[in-house]
Amino acid sequence: MNPTPADRIGLTLRVLGWITLVLLPVWAWTVINSPIDSVQGIMQKILYVHPPLAYGAYLGFVATAIAGALFLFKGREVHDQLAIAGAEVGTLFCTLMLITGPIWARGAWGPGNWWVWDARLTLTLLLWFVYLAYSLLRSFTEGDERAARFASVYGILGVVLIPLNYWIIDLVGGAMHPDNLQFEENDSSLGEGMGLPFLVGNLTLFFVFAYLLVLRWRVGVLRVEADAPSNAGEGELQHG
């Protein structure tokens, strides 16, 4: 039997799965053994989790946009399923960033600072709204094929927003409220012994993201293959 797309994805999935499985305990070990920050205490360890989540949040949307563009030009459902996977996994990572962000902010800046308008958190918030808009567009558009097409268009527009927002905030953020929306020189000073867990964390979360993305993609493709119309098929496509 010829390998279906789902089979090929399945192979990639197993490879990613093993890599992730190895990295996770390594990462946990480096985080636990890293020094406890004198000022911020154990809360500081969120630093190892929060920034790497960005991989998932941003790459998720990039995957959605590229898959969407492929769908527009080739019309293959497999691509649309990747776009959906990118959006779902990306939303997950983006939401986690928005949850860990305040925890870190509270830890870093003291009580009362549950939210800070620093440039990165703001960008993440804006991205989160784009993800939300993407999902609503898919849900509210009538007609599956049209929804896929429109979502692909919005995906391309949305991905352009990411560097655009970055550039604008960089350009005019200094004069903006809230309070000096600027990018800081360094993310946070990384002291002794913090480099390794940070590096491992980046690597691990990248693979976690990749694994979840491909997993979700495979589920979507399997569903498409299962639903493929047989001879006793259904009626007309919806026209909204």
Next chain:
Amino acid sequence: MKKVRLRGQAIEKRYGRVAALRRVDFEIEAGESLALLGANGAGKSSLLKILAGLSRPSGGTFEARPQDEPDAEPLKRDALRASIGYVGHATLVYGELSARENLIFAARLHNKRPTREALDQLLDDFALLDVAERRAGTFSRGMAQRLSIARSIVHEPSLLLLDEPFTGLDELSAERLSERLQAQRKSEGDEKRSLVVVTHDPRRAVELADRALILHRGEVRGTPSREASTSDTPYEADALRARLSELARESEAAARAGAA
């Protein structure tokens, strides 16, 4: 008027679990008339939309070439639209504009600028000359319907596509519309446009087209034609209606068997 012939092979239109069209083959020469006949949900409108350049097939090939140049490159979708006139169940006109303005706008969308005389002639052909300056929003259904057809041919397309134009019309109006379309076709003489009409009414199919494509659940289940008409399988409304009933019974039986 550039004559085109259309050819579709193994046309598919599907997304997810819905397949509107499955392996549909057809050929339409310049000047031919074809009815797409079938029950609701058979895929007729989906096929017409592909012909009109309003959607792309998910599979198979659809090509349009100039009639007299079999070796020419197939026309691109956006170029094919220049040769298409489309009439749907909605009138596609703007209520705020007058009849004349609607025609001018429709022509300009196709990069044509008809002369005042040509427009007057067209309006007259459709008995709209004395209401030419009135806002289309004030028109009766019949007048709007006539304006809709006029709008579809103002840019002199070589292919006219009609999507269930009789929907919502009472018997008398439907008769009148059919007569008008038949008269329009006769008046075209040698320069006949190709005509594709989507309908679920076999009577209209026989009135307007010499050939029919019977669609059922996205597949072609018959290609009756006036030419191939025999006493056993006449190209007549009753015979076609019988065929459609047969197909309907077939799917009911299949549904019952599947549910069992």
Next chain:
Amino acid sequence: MNVALALLWKDLATEWRSRDRVVAMTVFSFLVVVVFQFAWPRMEPEEIARLAPGVLWVTYVFAAVIGLGRTFATELENDAMTALALAPGTRGWIFLGKAAATWVLISLVQAMTAVVFALFMRVDLLTGLAGTASIVGLANVAICSIGTLLSAMSVRSRFREVLLPVLLIPTLIPVLAAAVHSTTATMGGEALTLTLLQPLIVIGGIYSILCFLLFDFVLDE
């Protein structure tokens, strides 16, 4: 190109006869300006002057969302949207004509709003007027292009009134930020320089080109 002009003419002629978009946008803008007056405490003129560009742009953006929601309203009746989809050639020209018509209408409403704004906020808009007007005109290019594309997508949905703002506003944030920044400068008397215009030129350029190219996919059935 002719197609774009045809659409521009058609939209403006239709609007001239019914005036519904312009009236809706203008009334809404006036209301927003008035509501702002009741929403804050006493402020010194300098404080008001610092807030003014922001307030003006918030008003403009929300009025634009209202106006853009009705871009394809005339196409909805009688399924005239299909008529547009049937037009041959590059569909991007249809997009251009529509966006240009909206640009004209929005600019008109913004001019009228500016008068009311200057009056109620007691802010001097005459300083750097040419600069401010240029910035507004340029920002409108970005707003109208992305707005027209998204309007074409949302108009086919039952939830179009909710969907359009949700889709549109995230994309307008960079425009808003850049516009307020530049307008603050011109309203403060600074000369109009290329640096002030640059962000909006870039955004407007990116949005227009992308939307022009993507519009084809939005008009299909």
